[in-house]
Amino acid sequence: MPFPPQLRIPATYMRGGTSKGVFFRLDDLPEACRTPGPARDRLFLRAIGSPDPYGKQTDGMGGATSSTSKAVILSKSSRPGHDVDYLYGQVSIDTAFVDWSGNCGNLSTAAGAFALHAGLVDPARVPGDGICTVRIWQANIGKTIVAHVPVTKGAVQETGDFELDGVTFPAAEIVLEFLVPADEGEDGGALFPTGNLVDELDVPEALVPGGRLKATLINAGIPTIFVDAAAIGYRGTELQGDINGDEAALARFEALRTIGALRMGLIRDAAEAAKRQHTPKIAFVAPPADYTASSGRTVRAGEIDLLVRALSMGRLHHAMMGTAAVAIATAAAVPGTLVNLAAGGGTREAVRFGHPSGTLRVGAAAALVEGRWQVTKAIMSRSARILMEGWLRVPAETI
Template sequence: MMTKQIRVPATYMRGGTSKGVFFNLSDLPEEAQVSGEARDQLLMRVIGSPDPYAKQIDGMGGATSSTSKTVIVSKSSKEGHDIDYLFGQVAIDKAFVDWSGNCGNLSAAVGPFAIQSGLISKDKLPENGLAEVRIWQANIEKTIVAKVPMVDGEVQELGDFLLDGVTFPAAEIAVEFVDPSSSEGSMFPTGNLIDDLDVPDIGTFNATMISAGIPTIFIDASELGLKGTELQEDINGSDDWLKKFETIRAHGALKMG
């Protein structure tokens, strides 16, 4: 039986060193406007996952973790905020959308998208200058403040701001993460600046574990037998290294609670 395609308005945007597909919540099909399988299935199909070839050829994903992302934005009902921002990290070769964390990079694109989509009251937008957009990050329940440059009543896109990892310059968008820690006010959830992180079958490492929007583990490259100058493909192209880092990540996440 032939299934008719559906039309869903979307915007493909870069924020920082990530790219993703952005949606206005009200533009999604009704069944996808709430969390659940229908929403996940829609977003995975848009991105092109799960793809056993790990290429996402038939989708908007770029076959890397930094380009397999989705964002849903809506007007906020939370006091003191303009919009709600929900981030979905789409797995490339698995049928999974991770809603547990934030994307700091795409946070820079949420404000411009909200303005261009008419989600911000016009009386809050200067003709020229900085528009302050207060964002409720729904995944981690934190406040983000974006300072979006405006020129002639429109979001400024061109500029001379250069960001490491991005080839071309663009407008600079300052982003403030208000009290980003998710550990009762502490960025160091273990209570220590440095811990001994014991990872079975891999080793014990001096690690600094920080929770600020997303849990992160810092380890000196030399302790892993690396130089710290390896390029992305040196790690992403190695199943052995990917498995080691995933195991370290899992044990560190448990230690952080």
């Protein structure tokens, strides 16, 4: 029997930071996909190539890693003081699931650049040469991000000499400001959901000897569970191959992530964790030490303030998620958290941490106000560029 031709949807494939994703203008989507629901999820899944029992996403735009299984929708913002609304979907690789529960900090960089490429920013606000400030409303988490995008002759400058560990080639630097990355509620439970800088989690002894594990549970950038590397038998210098090839270790991290998510109030029971893969993240920290990055470069202890390794979608990340970098910056700025203690303690406005691909400097402004920690913004630099633009094709029955 004959089959209908594929749908053709305008799309742009972009790198942002150490991630890649498919970008859409909301108005370019099929009408059924312009509002949240099953049709939009089916489109994202088919575009990226999921669910794929082979774990390769061969029949889609995904790259079979958490860093490359992503899609984004942008539109002009109706919210005062903002240029665009930015909605992010983390697409599961092997299951039919799109997680809308959090942001992607890396693709936030590309969102600012794409907003200009796609003509979503008022032309009167775009300089001929210089820096264009793009005000982004992050719709997943209801936060403001300000992207400072370099512009040459009225267009985004993509090439440059800014180097980012985890990205092979240099590009133009884009500075991101995450404004009020966490709201401190009256109960003191938003930035630190339990009200504590360090919690002691009850865990099965099969996971951690003694059945107790200290953790900093923080909601800044993205909900994140920080634990000490030594407490779970690691050094903080591990690379992807040390963890991702060990299914028992991955199952252990997922079990710990689930326990942390329950304590943070993000899920009601353990079964929900399987449908909330994107958040929270789990990461382990350690004091500085020499190690060899995945590129072969030696990172010296003297170059960094601490070591951080983080998991995303059940696997150790090859570098660091942008949103987790915001969480690191925020936790490092608050004396007494496990992140702050790993960095040597005390008051600090910025840290440089070591990750599997190299190092990254991040900063945050934090203050103790009436007994509660508040963070006004976190800052980091990334880069972004268009890899390909044109038409994305998906089978007509997808919608």
